[in-house]
Amino acid sequence: MQTAHPQTTTLRILRGTVTNGKLVQQNQDFTIPYDATTTVLGALEYVKGEIDGSLTFRRSCRASICGSCAMVVNGRSRLACKTKVIDILGGNEAKNIAAASVAVGEANVIEVGPQRNQPVLKDLVVDIEPFYKKVKEILPYVQEGPEKEENVTKDSFSQVNMVSNCIMCGACYSDCTAMVENPSFIGPAALAKAYRFVSDPREGNKTERLKELSEKNGIWDCTRCGMCIDACPKGVAPMEAIVKLRSLAMEAGITHTEGAKHAMAFKDDIATWGVLNEPFMLLKTKGVMGAIAQIPNALNLAKVGKIPHPFPFDHKVEGLDEVKAIYAELKKNPLDVKTKAADSGPGAG
Amino acid sequence: MAQHDIVIIGAGLAGLRAAFEGVTAGLNTAVVSKIHPLRSHSCAAQGGVNAAINPADDWHHHAYDTVKGADFVGDQDSIDMMCAEAPQAVLDLDKMGCPFSREDDGTIAQRAFGGQNFPRTAYAADRTGHAMLHTLWEQAIKYGVHVYDEYFLMELTSENQRATGAVVMDIRTGKLQHLQAKAVCVATGGYGRMFAANTNAMTNTGDGIAHAMRAGAPAADLEFVQFHPTGLLRSGILISEGVRGEGAYLIGADGQRFMQKYAPNKLELASRDVVSRSMVTEINQGNGKNGGVFLDVRHLGKHLILERLPQIRQLAMDFEGVDPIDEPIPVRPTCHYTMGGIRTDKLGQSIALKGLFAAGEAACVSVHGANRLGANSLLETIVFGKITGKDMVDFVKNREGRDGVATDSTHAVAKVSARIAALKARPREGGVRQSSIREALVNEMQENCSVFRDEARLNSAWSAIKAAKDGLSKMYIDDKSEAFNTDLITALEMENLVLMAEGTVATAMERKESRGAHSRTDFPTRDDEHWMTHITAGYDPATREVVLGRDAVRITGNPQYAPAERKY
Ligand SMILES: Cc1cc2nc3c(=O)[nH]c(=O)nc-3n(C[C@H](O)[C@H](O)[C@H](O)COP(=O)(O)OP(=O)(O)OC[C@H]3O[C@@H](n4cnc5c(N)ncnc54)[C@H](O)[C@@H]3O)c2cc1C
Ligand code: SF4
Numbered sequence: 002m003q004t005a006h007p008q009t010t011t012l013r014i015l016r017g018t019v020t021n022g023k024l025v026q027q028n029q030d031f032t033i034p035y036d037a038t039t040t041v042l043g044a045l046e047y048v049k050g051e052i053d054g055s056l057t058f059r060r061s062c063r064a065s066i067c068g069s070c071a072m073v074v075n076g077r078s079r080l081a082c083k084t085k086v087i088d089i090l091g092g093n094e095a096k097n098i099a100a101a102s103v104a105v106g107e108a109n110v111i112e113v114g115p116q117r118n119q120p121v122l123k124d125l126v127v128d129i130e131p132f133y134k135k136v137k138e139i140l141p142y143v144q145e146g147p148e149k150e151e152n153v154t155k156d157s158f159s160q161v162n163m164v165s166n167c168i169m170c171g172a173c174y175s176d177c178t179a180m181v182e183n184p185s186f187i188g189p190a191a192l193a194k195a196y197r198f199v200s201d202p203r204e205g206n207k208t209e210r211l212k213e214l215s216e217k218n219g220i221w222d223c224t225r226c227g228m229c230i231d232a233c234p235k236g237v238a239p240m241e242a243i244v245k246l247r248s249l250a251m252e253a254g255i256t257h258t259e260g261a262k263h264a265m266a267f268k269d270d271i272a273t274w275g276v277l278n279e280p281f282m283l284l285k286t287k288g289v290m291g292a293i294a295q296i297p298n299a300l301n302l303a304k305v306g307k308i309p310h311p312f313p314f315d316h317k318v319e320g321l322d323e324v325k326a327i328y329a330e331l332k333k334n335p336l337d338v339k340t341k342a343a344d345s346g347p348g349a350g
Numbered sequence: 351m352a353q354h355d356i357v358i359i360g361a362g363l364a365g366l367r368a369a370f371e372g373v374t375a376g377l378n379t380a381v382v383s384k385i386h387p388l389r390s391h392s393c394a395a396q397g398g399v400n401a402a403i404n405p406a407d408d409w410h411h412h413a414y415d416t417v418k419g420a421d422f423v424g425d426q427d428s429i430d431m432m433c434a435e436a437p438q439a440v441l442d443l444d445k446m447g448c449p450f451s452r453e454d455d456g457t458i459a460q461r462a463f464g465g466q467n468f469p470r471t472a473y474a475a476d477r478t479g480h481a482m483l484h485t486l487w488e489q490a491i492k493y494g495v496h497v498y499d500e501y502f503l504m505e506l507t508s509e510n511q512r513a514t515g516a517v518v519m520d521i522r523t524g525k526l527q528h529l530q531a532k533a534v535c536v537a538t539g540g541y542g543r544m545f546a547a548n549t550n551a552m553t554n555t556g557d558g559i560a561h562a563m564r565a566g567a568p569a570a571d572l573e574f575v576q577f578h579p580t581g582l583l584r585s586g587i588l589i590s591e592g593v594r595g596e597g598a599y600l601i602g603a604d605g606q607r608f609m610q611k612y613a614p615n616k617l618e619l620a621s622r623d624v625v626s627r628s629m630v631t632e633i634n635q636g637n638g639k640n641g642g643v644f645l646d647v648r649h650l651g652k653h654l655i656l657e658r659l660p661q662i663r664q665l666a667m668d669f670e671g672v673d674p675i676d677e678p679i680p681v682r683p684t685c686h687y688t689m690g691g692i693r694t695d696k697l698g699q700s701i702a703l704k705g706l707f708a709a710g711e712a713a714c715v716s717v718h719g720a721n722r723l724g725a726n727s728l729l730e731t732i733v734f735g736k737i738t739g740k741d742m743v744d745f746v747k748n749r750e751g752r753d754g755v756a757t758d759s760t761h762a763v764a765k766v767s768a769r770i771a772a773l774k775a776r777p778r779e780g781g782v783r784q785s786s787i788r789e790a791l792v793n794e795m796q797e798n799c800s801v802f803r804d805e806a807r808l809n810s811a812w813s814a815i816k817a818a819k820d821g822l823s824k825m826y827i828d829d830k831s832e833a834f835n836t837d838l839i840t841a842l843e844m845e846n847l848v849l850m851a852e853g854t855v856a857t858a859m860e861r862k863e864s865r866g867a868h869s870r871t872d873f874p875t876r877d878d879e880h881w882m883t884h885i886t887a888g889y890d891p892a893t894r895e896v897v898l899g900r901d902a903v904r905i906t907g908n909p910q911y912a913p914a915e916r917k918y
């Protein structure tokens with residue numbers, strides 16, 4: 002689909018510089034040519050190469066595997082190299098992308114800004130130190146210890162595989178709502194990484210890890226808003242990992258923490274509330290990001306503009322019967338902590 | 351200034367594996383990387399890593415396949431060592447926690463790969479490099495390797511033919527620093543970005559090799575560049591061989607298959623170099639479109655495409671704008687791997703500069719010779735990361751490395767600082783944009799120094815190199831600031847890439863035969879009598895030009911390794 006006369010559109014970039022420790026940000030518009038295959042990264046490269054070499058962003062693989070290029074594109078954190086200009090302009094339902102809504106004159110514009118929840122260093126580059134510091138805090142390596150299983154089988158890594166798809170791009174961290182309220186929250190990527198070890202049969206200190214993770218700023222600080230599932234370009238579903246960690250922690254009897262107590266109460270309350278927000282539902286109901294227990298909290302955040310639009314938290318379960326039915330199902334079939342992630346086919350070499 | 355026992359430039363698989371040896375031997379070990387270690391290009395490798403782990407396999411067969419695949423200019427001692435050490439190197443990674451895929455009985459699963467007689471490719475789903483890289487990074491954290499994260503190599507320092515360290519720039523602040531070391535290792539990966547069509551990360555600009563050449567450590571095998579037959583026409587994004595395995599056809603602009611003319615038996619599944627050459631022949635004869643041919647899966651049917659090739663379909667739709675169910679996918683041979691690198695002895699030390707080591711794609715030990723086998727380069731990174739790491743430890747603890755040689759840091763930093771200032775001071779007026787230098791260079795390299803070469807083409811490429819060097823002297827940058835100046839970084843990468851391209855064209859002109867990935871239509875056959883040798887490429891600071899030399903292929907005397915015709 003090569004077009005003889007390329008169309009153009011406006012790329013609105015939130016640029017920023019830090020002078021004497023103070024960040025000053027300002028939008029700057031650029032006109033970029035595009036066709037059916039142009040990515041946001043391609044558009045940024047065009048600006049840097051042809052118009053203004055001082056435009057600053059990270060990139061390397063251009064194939065959504067290195068994790069360099071996560072940024073906020075039209076309100077949501079995405080990989081620039083994976084996001085196509087036409088999908089942003091016109092929307093793409095299959096990819097769960099809403100059409101751009103801000104226009105210059107007749108045409109919609111593409112808005113690009115740095116990731117959230119992290120200090121901006123320059124233009125689209127944020128300081129990744131704090132993000133990685135938290136990943137390091139969970140001691141990200143297999144440890145020797147009493148719970149190590151010697152035997153590994155074909156299915157041993159089905160859980161590990163799902164979370165180890167993570168490319169540490171930070172998109173989930175950038176869109177995480179719990180982080181807005183509590184910047185010390187360890188965050189979705191670090192917790193998904195923690196689950197990678199807890200679910201590895203070769204890990205020797207699983208219970209010790211669960212104890213650590215149940216403390217302040219850990220698994221119980223997540224609001225279960227589901228933003229991280231939506232943001233993740235690699236299908237890691239950090240929230241699901243967090244819920245599995247919670248279940249494992251409770252199974253291991255680590256119930257003394259605030260969050261765990263709350264969760265047990267939630268279980269009892271649910272039938273009377275008539276609303277339900279278990280990830281069980283979330284994962285089955287596409288596009289739902291409701292956080293029922295957190296509605297008031299989420300509303301507050303939305304009011305101060307900290308939550309990216311759209312933020313639909315309106316998933317209400319219709320009748321109590323349905324809730325009870327679902328709950329009975331959950332009881333019969335407790336959260337599937339042993340779900341398998343399918344191995345994908347042979348690669349390129 | 352900072353002082354370390356070992357400084358490693360590059361935090362991909364090779365660099366991190368070498369760092370593991372340094373730090374676990376109790377040495378003060380630092381790693382420098384221009385991008386966060388996990389962003390290193392190693393993460394892109396999908397297919398797997400070769401090792402004769404299966405008791406029914408034999409590393410001698412792996413070694414023979416490699417010698418033959420290399421078209422007999424690989425160094426036989428290094429190849430033997432790599433293949434013999436391979437099983438242990440993979441098991442080391444497994445022990446560190448790498449989630450390799452498993453067979454039913456729990457042993458490491460292995461699949462078949464091109465050019466080999468046994469299914470000996472271990473893998474972790476379809477993201478082997480990614481899984482290995484994360485594992486080695488985890489170990490670096492566990493053992494406390496000092497990581498200079500987002501620091502850029504500006505210069506390798508040396509004193510009397512001894513490497514003494516590196517001047518690096520903290521990208522975040524723009525500050526320069528001299529890192530003194532007793533042993534320095536370059537593990538900066540390849541330089542595939544010099545071709546318009548490539549599968550490489552944008553950071554693969556050959557920085558470390560170029561700096562080693564400038565510091566007096568020559569490179570070798572630069573003429574050998576591997577082209578993968580099926581990169582997407584426009585982006586170079588890789589379409590796996592597996593698609594042809596599923597029965598895809600290669601067709602020309604006339605809509606007809608053509609591989610029966612070139613490889614009547616194996617057709618689309620002939621070896622990479624053969625298929626790439628056939629495609630370019632068709633394109634040159636006018637049977638291409640926009641410089642490519644087509645990969646056609648339409649006959650496989652919608653059902654099979656949706657079921658077996660969903661990722662490929664998505665890539666074609668996203669990056670080429672075609673749905674393979676209805677239209678053939680435009681593809682062209684695409685630079686995938688660079689065999690050349692810093693010429694080393696069998697343990698990874700430069701043949702010319704003491705104390706300078708190299709590992710991984712940046713090195714030329716040379717286990718790939720004229721043509722790398724699929725899944726042998728991940729292996730090279732972990733085996734030679736380990737071997738070279740151990741040799742550096744020995745060098746520092748027991749050999750010349752014990753008595754450190756120092757370079758005057760203030761002077762070294764001042765020199766680099768002046769270079770940066772000069773680049774920033776260049777006026778826009780009458781200057782050249784780096785994007786125009788790059789564009790002209792990569793198109794010329796693609797056109798005239800890629801799959802087929804001959805004297806006329808190479809002369810044309812040589813003129814383009816001259817023009818690029820001329821352009822470099824007028825290249826200006828827009829960003830004059832200190833902090834996170836990526837405009838400056840890409841300009842410096844450009845300087846390195848041009849030197850690598852100069853070396854590639856010069857060695858390709860020199861080698862008057864066809865061997866492995868180097869195919870000269872004016873010298874179409876292999877000439878063992880004259881060319882069973884490595885061509886080295888050094889840099890002469892006086893003339894600012896590449897100087898060529900020879901280095902013998904290391905032969906073990908194993909009669910099985912005697913050159914034979916390479917048939918598959
Ligand atoms: C798409 C693709 C698929 C592949 N699949 C396979 C496969 O299945 N099997 C296989 O065996 N091989 C495969 N390869 C090849 C293999 O991935 C590479 O050869 C290998 O990973 C190189 O590793 P490395 O450690 O040498 O370098 P890299 O991983 O490239 O790391 C280079 C490091 O050097 C640093 N660096 C570079 N320049 C500077 C500088 N100036 N200053 C500071 N730091 C610097 C970078 O930051 C990085 O950390 C594939 C390659 C590609 C492109
Ligand atoms: S589900 Fe939890 S971890 Fe994920 S974005 Fe929401 S609050 Fe953050």
Ligand code: SF4
Binds near residue numbers: 167169172237239
């Ligand atoms: S979990 Fe997903 S979004 Fe978060 S860092 Fe990993 S890959 Fe990125």
Ligand code: FES
Binds near residue numbers: 062063080082083
């Ligand atoms: S450039 Fe690597 S993920 Fe986008």
